[in-house]
Amino acid sequence: MAEAVAEARLRMWALLKDEVATLTMAHEQELAQLHAALAAQQQAHAEAAQHMQRDLELAAADADQANAQEKQRLQSLVEATGRRAAERDKEHQRVAAQQAEMAAKQQEAAVRAAQAQVREEAAAEIQNLQQRLAAAEAKCSAVGAAHSALHDQMVELKGNIRVVCRLRPPASGRGANTVALTRSSAYEVNLSNKSSAATFAFDQVLGPRSTQEHAFAAVAPLVKSALDGRNVCLLAYGQTGSGKTHTLLGDIPAGKFSGELPEGAGVLPRTVAALFEQKAYNSSSSSGGNVAVYLSILEVYNEAVRDLLVDPDPAKGPPKVDLRVTSAGGVTVPNAMELEVPDAATTLEILAIAQENRATAATDVNTHSSRSHLVVTLRLQTTTPDEDNSGVAVTTQSKLQVVDLAGCERVKASHVAGAQLVEATAINKSLSALGDVVGALVGKATTAASQGLSSSAAAATNSFIPYRNSKLTLLLQDALQPHGKAKVVLFVTAAVELNHWNESLAALTFASRCRAVDLYSGNGNGSSGSSSAAASHKAAAGAAANAAELAAAEKKIAELSAQLRRLNA
Numbered sequence: 336m337a338e339a340v341a342e343a344r345l346r347m348w349a350l351l352k353d354e355v356a357t358l359t360m361a362h363e364q365e366l367a368q369l370h371a372a373l374a375a376q377q378q379a380h381a382e383a384a385q386h387m388q389r390d391l392e393l394a395a396a397d398a399d400q401a402n403a404q405e406k407q408r409l410q411s412l413v414e415a416t417g418r419r420a421a422e423r424d425k426e427h428q429r430v431a432a433q434q435a436e437m438a439a440k441q442q443e444a445a446v447r448a449a450q451a452q453v454r455e456e457a458a459a460e461i462q463n464l465q466q467r468l469a470a471a472e473a474k475c476s477a478v479g480a481a482h483s484a485l486h487d488q489m490v491e492l493k494g495n496i497r498v499v500c501r502l503r504p505p506a507s508g509r510g511a512n513t514v515a516l517t518r519s520s521a522y523e524v525n526l527s528n529k530s531s532a533a534t535f536a537f538d539q540v541l542g543p544r545s546t547q548e549h550a551f552a553a554v555a556p557l558v559k560s561a562l563d564g565r566n567v568c569l570l571a572y573g574q575t576g577s578g579k580t581h582t583l584l585g586d587i588p589a590g591k592f593s594g595e596l597p598e599g600a601g602v603l604p605r606t607v608a609a610l611f612e613q614k615a616y617n618s619s620s621s622s623g624g625n626v627a628v629y630l631s632i633l634e635v636y637n638e639a640v641r642d643l644l645v646d647p648d649p650a651k652g653p654p655k656v657d658l659r660v661t662s663a664g665g666v667t668v669p670n671a672m673e674l675e676v677p678d679a680a681t682t683l684e685i686l687a688i689a690q691e692n693r694a695t696a697a698t699d700v701n702t703h704s705s706r707s708h709l710v711v712t713l714r715l716q717t718t719t720p721d722e723d724n725s726g727v728a729v730t731t732q733s734k735l736q737v738v739d740l741a742g743c744e745r746v747k748a749s750h751v752a753g754a755q756l757v758e759a760t761a762i763n764k765s766l767s768a769l770g771d772v773v774g775a776l777v778g779k780a781t782t783a784a785s786q787g788l789s790s791s792a793a794a795a796t797n798s799f800i801p802y803r804n805s806k807l808t809l810l811l812q813d814a815l816q817p818h819g820k821a822k823v824v825l826f827v828t829a830a831v832e833l834n835h836w837n838e839s840l841a842a843l844t845f846a847s848r849c850r851a852v853d854l855y856s857g858n859g860n861g862s863s864g865s866s867s868a869a870a871s872h873k874a875a876a877g878a879a880a881n882a883a884e885l886a887a888a889e890k891k892i893a894e895l896s897a898q899l900r901r902l903n904a
Contacts, residue, residue, distance in 0.1 A: 496823045497538045498850045499553045500524055500843070503578040503830050504543035513833040518542040524829075526843060528836055535843045537850065543831060547598065550582050551605040554824050558609045561715055561735040562617060562626060566821035568736045568814035569602060572766075572845060573828035574838035575742025580705055582826050583739045587687045602826070603711060603737045604683055610713065610735070611679040624719030624729075630682060631673045631714070632689040635807045636707035637761040643689035643709075644672040653692055658809050666812045673714070686711065694758070706758040708765065708807050709739040736814060740766065740807075743841065768805035770845060772815060775800040776852040779817060817854060825849050 502518060518540050519525045526533050539553050554569055561567045571579035585601025596604055614626045632643040633656065641653040648654070656671045676682040694706040713735040718728050741762040779800070802812045814821045827846035829839040 496825055496849045496852045496854065498825045498827060498846045499539045499541065499550070500535070500537045500846065501541040501545060501550060501578065501582055501826060501828050502543045503828060505832055506830075514831045515833040515836050516829055516831040516839050524843065526836070526839055528833060533840070533843075535847055537827075537846065547582075547585050547601055547605070550826070551602050551609075554602060554606070555609060557822055557824065558606055558613055558735075560822055561610070561713075561733050562613055562717065564717065564731040564733045566734045566736075566813065568734075568738065568811070568821055568823045569606075569826070570738040570740060570811075570823070571826040571828060572740050572849075573742060573826075573842045574830065574835065575705075577742065577828040577830045577835075577838075577842070579742060579826070579828050580739055582828060583737060584686075584690065587690060588683055603686070606735070606737065607682050607686075607713075608679045611682075624717045627716045627718075628676050628682070629673045629714040629716070630676045630685060631668070631671050631712045632686070633668065633671060633710045633712075633810070634693055634707040635710070635765060635805075635810065636694050637758060638765065638806050640668070640806050640810065641707075642671050643692045644674060644685070647692050652694070658806060660809070660812075664812075664816065666809060668810075682713075705739065705741050706762070708741050708762075710810055711737045711739075734813070736811075738811065740769075743838070765805040765807040768801065768808050769811075770848070771801050771804060772808045772811075773845070773848050773852055776815065776817065776854070777848055779853075815852075815854070821854065823854065 502516060502524070505514060515528055516524060516526050519534070521540055522538070523534055523536050524540055526535070541549055541553070557567045557569070569583070571583045573579050581599075581601060583602050585604065586597045586599035587604050588597060588600065594608075596608055610628070614628070618625060630644075634641050634643055634653070636652075639655050640658060642656050643653050645654050656668050659667050659669060661667060674685065676685065690709075693709055715733045715735065716730060717733075718730045720728055743763060743766050800815075800817070802808045802815075808815070814823055825846060827842055829835075829842050831839075
């Protein structure tokens with residue numbers, strides 16, 4: 336029975352197994368069908384998606400094309416609108432340009448009318464001013480000539496060499512605490528020590544605080560005298576280190592002169608600047624002439640005359656030149672170099688170079704002592720048109736000399752030796768010779784005055800004047816010639832310290848003797864001198880008034896000319 340049960344179980348298990356297999360197969364078939372249906376559905380979906388994508392792409396392309404067409408249409412509209420706006424702007428500009436052109440033509444016509452009126456008024460005013468200027472210029476020229484004549488007459492009546500005394504301020508280490516020389520007035524100085532005192536009178540006294548401008552002002556009128564045809568000579572005398580070279584030369588602007596001199600410029604640079612300024616004014620004046628200026632620069636060194644315009648020999652120094660006395664009693668230097676100088680800048684540059692060639696040395700008294708006498712000559716040749724229409728121009732010649740004398744010195748004080756001792760001996764000898772000439776001139780004038788001689792008789796006196804005793808005095812013969820009509824000014828410089836008492840006394844005494852020299856006829860008539868001085872001051876006042884009128888007229892003409900130039904522009 337058990338076997339039957341087992342067999343029954345086996346049969347049941349087989350049946351179940353078959354049923355499970357059948358069910359499994361059915362399920363697998365159903366699953367396969369589901370998979371096939373799913374695949375078919377997915378394929379359908381994919382195809383639908385592809386169709387949709389194609390539709391979307393086509394729609395997008397159609398939209399882009401439509402947008403591009405619309406954009407192109409809008410761009411065309413914008414361009415058309417811009418063209419129309421540009422055409423309108425161009426039309427507006429054309430209309431505005433036409434209006435501006437019309438306005439400019441109207442304004443130009445008005446300006447031309449105004450310019451024509453201004454030109455007529457300015458031309459009439461200029462013509463009137465030119466007539467006034469010509470009249471004032473003629474009057475000024477006449478007054479200037481009268482003033483020059485009266486000034487010359489005053490100098491001739493006075494007859495003396497004009498002397499200007501300048502005091503050097505105390506210097507440290509030179510007895511600065513003890514002052515022996517003082518300026519008591521504009522015309523006197525007092526020299527005193529414990530045992531004695533002396534007063535010296537001069538034409539002008541410049542105190543220790545005086546400036547270079549003050550020194551030049553004392554001789555400024557002589558610049559015009561030189562241009563008027565008179566010989567002028569300016570000298571500086573004094574002990575070494577007393578300020579002679581500073582007064583006459585000072586600071587010479589070399590290569591940088593632009594019309595304004597430095598404060599330290601001396602009498603010579605200021606004279607050069609004033610000379611060329613006056614020369615330019617004379618050339619522009621209708622009554623003025625053409626002035627040619629020639630420069631020569633010499634030095635007297637150890638009784639030899641040397642040319643400082645020629646490059647010096649390194650061993651021998653500047654070349655020597657010769658002095659010759661003419662039949663008329665004048666002195667010439669035939670082999671000296673003479674340069675025509677066109678302006679002040681060129682002249683000052685040459686002066687600075689020549690000053691470097693001058694002999695100098697250091698002594699116990701002066702660290703930069705001049706060891707020679709410097710003679711600067713400006714020869715003026717003036718050519719003026721003829722006044723009587725004869726066709727022949729008139730040429731006059733004059734000389735303006737500036738002489739910086741080497742300082743007199745005591746060998747015991749300067750402690751020089753060797754070559755410098757020879758130089759000091761030559762300097763003192765030539766200055767002594769100058770003193771002899773001055774003494775002879777004073778004696779000649781005193782003899783003529785004591786004998787009551789007339790000017791012609793005084794000129795004919797046989798008093799010997801020793802010009803030939805020194806190259807210096809021979810070179811200055813033209814300036815120191817009796818009745819030579821040269822205007823001479825002597826600057827005497829002196830140190831104020833007590834330890835320079837002897838040198839100051841000698842210098843002031845020499846200057847006083849020079850002041851007594853009579854270079855002219857000199858009748859000694861004080862009333863005539865006073866009346867001439869009054870007339871000269873009156874003429875000077877008239878000349879100043881006319882000069883002011885001339886300056887105002889020239890300024891007005893310049894303003895009107897500038898206005899015309901602006902209008903024409």
